[in-house]
Amino acid sequence: METSHLSRRTVVGEEQIRQRVQELGRQITTDYANRSLVLLGVLNGAFIFTADLCRVIDLDLEIDFIRVASYGASMESSGTIRLLKEPGIDLEGKDVLLVEDIVDTGTTMAWLRDHFRGSRARSVRICSLIDKKERRTVDVDVDYIGFALDQGFLVGYGLDCAERYRNLPAIYSLE
Numbered sequence: 001m002e003t004s005h006l007s008r009r010t011v012v013g014e015e016q017i018r019q020r021v022q023e024l025g026r027q028i029t030t031d032y033a034n035r036s037l038v039l040l041g042v043l044n045g046a047f048i049f050t051a052d053l054c055r056v057i058d059l060d061l062e063i064d065f066i067r068v069a070s071y072g073a074s075m076e077s078s079g080t081i082r083l084l085k086e087p088g089i090d091l092e093g094k095d096v097l098l099v100e101d102i103v104d105t106g107t108t109m110a111w112l113r114d115h116f117r118g119s120r121a122r123s124v125r126i127c128s129l130i131d132k133k134e135r136r137t138v139d140v141d142v143d144y145i146g147f148a149l150d151q152g153f154l155v156g157y158g159l160d161c162a163e164r165y166r167n168l169p170a171i172y173s174l175e
Helices: 012-033 047-055 107-117
Strands: 008-012 037-043 061-069 083-085 095-103 123-131 145-146 154-155 169-172
Touching: 008 061, 012 047, 012 145, 037 047, 047 061, 047 095, 095 107, 107 123
Parallel strands: 037 061, 037 095, 095 123, 123 145
Antiparallel strands: 008 169, 061 083, 154 169
């Protein structure tokens, strides 16, 4: 991909990401020992984070992906949330960990949390690569946070701008 025209500043480097994902994996392994864990990655943004995270969690677990729509074609949430892809795994009696790339306003994650709590899952918690708490408009706690950031519009490591830049190996702020 041609990125030479992209003005960007590195916010979180590759090695920082790798180390933090390993730390999160160790914590999740400890917290969910002897439990039935299901990772639900939120597409499209969390696919890279989910893939890296699941490989450092030392548990027998199930993995699936969900797809949700709240933004449409713009960069601002429409306020209407729709689940476009349900998990194919029965969640009843299992511990669900929603894996997201970024939680900012909290609207989508609060909706997903409440939706899956209604699925008769044993528990529903949230793991996000990035937490932008200063943009929060809905009360939602992120249980596992990769990085608490507030620097600009972020891309890379799954994060996109109009579906571009997801494949960049680090996290950058577009300038």
